[in-house]
Amino acid sequence: MKRRPLLAAGLATAATLGFSRRGWSQTKPFDGMTLRLASVNDQYSPGLKALAARFHQETGIAVVVDILGYGELQTKVTTDYVGHTKGYDLATTDNVWAPQFAEAGYTVPLNDWMTRDAAEMKLDDIYPVLFTALGNYKGKQVAFPLAGYANVLAYRKDLYKSANLQPPATMQALVANAYTLTDKAHNQYGWVANGQKGAACAQDWMQYLAEVGGVLVANGQPTLNTPLNIQSLTTYRDLFQKAAPPGAVNWDWDGREASFRSGLAANMQTWSVGALGYFDPKQSKVTETAGLMVTPTADGMKPRYGIGGWGIAINADIDDRHKDAAWTFIKWITSPEIHIALNQLDACSFLRRSELHDPGLNRKYPFLSVIDESFTHGDADFRPRVPQYPEIQDILGTAVNSALVGAMTPAAALAAAQTQALRYF
């Protein structure tokens, strides 16, 4: 069973490169080449590293996977681009970096290759929203989707049941449930989100804001302190102060996820990539009681499921032969068979419809229909895809945290943020 997809993938590669099947040894036009890939340390990176060995066998291209922490990856890759040092041929790229890289021309636009190889790569099998979210900037595809994450709501089925509540259909219901399910005396909290200053609290609030219909950038101008945004931040602050576990104002993703896995929090909006962990008894105490559903939106609003994740981009400085080889790798790793293999290695990062309907994967991940629904109606723009995104995120990171810890009122915090943001537009 294992050998067949391998052979098929090998054949697909051979066909792509226009070599006959007979000349098997000649199907390795890049034999002996080494590609360096900078990958973030995330759920899919061990799998990426493991599959690189298989790619080497099939194509003769050695892919050195360099696994780096998030901040380290960002700084290192950017320095590499800026200094034109050609340190990496390929890099996993957070969707929010893509606009900047595109503006500066640091990564290779992949559109021509994609048009050429569309049929063979089964591009229509990949959710369109992932192309948009994970590396499209003004029509240029500057990174290819590698790992799609959907924003989902993780909740505790047992707590909902014993409180006679239905899973929330709207944001209003979610907020109400959060208060109902909070029982501080029994160390039970209805709500959790990232509260730490910086990217952590900014990103979680942006997701919350999108679900109640807030907008951060309109017509090329920041609109941080609209009445709706202020009202949203006020509700959000109250949730933190009355329904979140102690310490949540200083938690980033790690603390937030731990609070759900340890049974402390009843509701959490989160990236789907961590979901496998809730069902792993080595990490989690809620394996039997955790449920996943699509994120709710405000009453009367059409669904707005946040989409995030990682693209993979080719360094614009490397020579054409390396670029071709890098594209070969991208095609290979995102091909249906190999991407399923990646997910068999616990990646929990999805791209394709066929993948989300694969029986084997559905047995491993009992929640793929939620991700399918989120990808189908996903929203790539809940985090504004503008080159000024890093600055906006930083400004909001301070404003939201100041409101959460009570150092400033939501109105004052967002007004200050708007003033700062205007400097960058």
Next chain:
Amino acid sequence: MQRSLLRLTSPRRRSLFLFVMAAPAALHVAVFALYPILRGVGFSLFQMNLMQPWLHRFICLRNYTDALADPEIRHSLIVTLIFTLGCVTAELVLGFCLALLLWPDSRFNRVATTLMLVPITVTPIVVGLIFRALLDPSFGLIGYWLVHAHLAPPQGLLGDTRTALPTMMVVDVWEWTPLVALILLAALKALPSDVLDAAEIDGADHVRRLRLIILPMMLPALFLVLVLRVTDVFRTYDIVFAATAGGPADSTNLLMLSAVKQGLLFFDIGYGSAISILMTLCIVLMAAVIMLTLRRMDRRFNES
């Protein structure tokens, strides 16, 4: 005696010898430190965001005036000064006490000295992570019980604007007091024992011995430790970044966090360099004050 010796060695050969001894270090620092710094100083005179290479242009001192006018930077400067003053004072006092405890030579003390150094071996970012975990009010082995005993605010020591900065100071003191102790210990061990013996025979009591004999001879080492710690504490980044990311609100937002954010996150290397160079000027200023104070102390001790 001294004079006759001087005649024996030719002064010119002597100074040539000393020059040759000092030259490699000077050369190394000039090439590998001064040259990059000068390039960085050059960057600071440009509008220079590496993400927007097409917008680079010379703007003279605009980055500097912008930084001085930025309310975030001004606030950070105050936070950084409080942090520096608090940490260095505590480290110096505790480090000196530790050094005195470790001074007598024994097997126990030798092992203790080594074990004391373990905190320095841990990468500062990890130190920040450790304390964030230990002090967490929900999961932390220390934080949970502190909150339950009402010894910490409900959001934990690192989650409250009033307690976060003092807590970060304690973390810094925890990590670096052993370093201070070790340098001071090395200086104590290098003290000529005949002077100490003489003092002992004279019957000088401990405190007087410390104040009148040991302390004056320790001044150079104290200077080194002070300057080293002031320089490093003023530039603290890792432990705070990992533990609070500058929050809650901006209560622990040290200057270095702003500099790194501008320079290595937004890649506004012009502005980031300008902030950093302003920081260097602050450090040089503080070092000069320390030097002059210690020199005055030195003179007073020598006269008395």
Next chain:
Amino acid sequence: MSRRTKGSALLMQRSLLVMALLVFLAPILWLIMTAYEPSRAIQSVPPTLRFTPSLANFASIASNFDLPRLTLSSMVISAGSTMLSLLLGIPCGYALARTRMRSAILLAYAFLAIRGVPTVVTLIPFYLFMRQLHLLGSWWAVILMNATLSTAFVAWMMYTAFRAIPREVEDAAIVDGCSAFGAFWRVALPLARTSVAAAALLCMMFAWNDYLNPAFLTRAETRPLSVALLTAFGGNTTSGWGTLGAMAHLSTIPIVLAGLLLNRYLTAGLTRGIH
């Protein structure tokens, strides 16, 4: 002083030290311990120290990281930085201590000032410089960078150490026919042994735990443990306390061993005095 008061003073001194040691070591011990815990136990409410030990975290880092290579990198970088800093810094400190030129001290202050420049300024220029020299990604890049910072420190430490040694000692050796270098090498340097050992130990530790410079200047095959440590903690969704703790074994134990080894020299019986 009577024997009794002396004994109680010793007891006092030792118990104070034991308390200090507890404070300094407990957080590290906690980190080391997380290596044996499944992550479910680390973040439990209320926090507890009880768990069923497992070695899974070690298996995990062994499969994700090239551990011997990481350790080798750390050793090469810290040994190289230390040796280069000592080689440059000790003679320089000696020259500063012995010169009669008052302006020479300016050099020493300049060293310290350079040490005070935040990395934000130097990192990108240094990175580009290393590219020009084709040293980017090599151990040399980190060693050279570390040495610029540590040389200043060593020079200062040795400057104070040599100044404490009376010049007459060397002068006597010169009368006996020793060369100028011989007087430094055979007379002054051995007398400053404690300071050399302390400086070496501190240089080694600075280089060993440094994160930002090697994170920038190394590649996968030259990366040291300090950088891998953070990668081991890593992801957004799973807390890597266990793997971090497992990695911390590698990054802490060798340096403690080195410390114990060097410690002999550090506190060797030099207190006998200088005659």
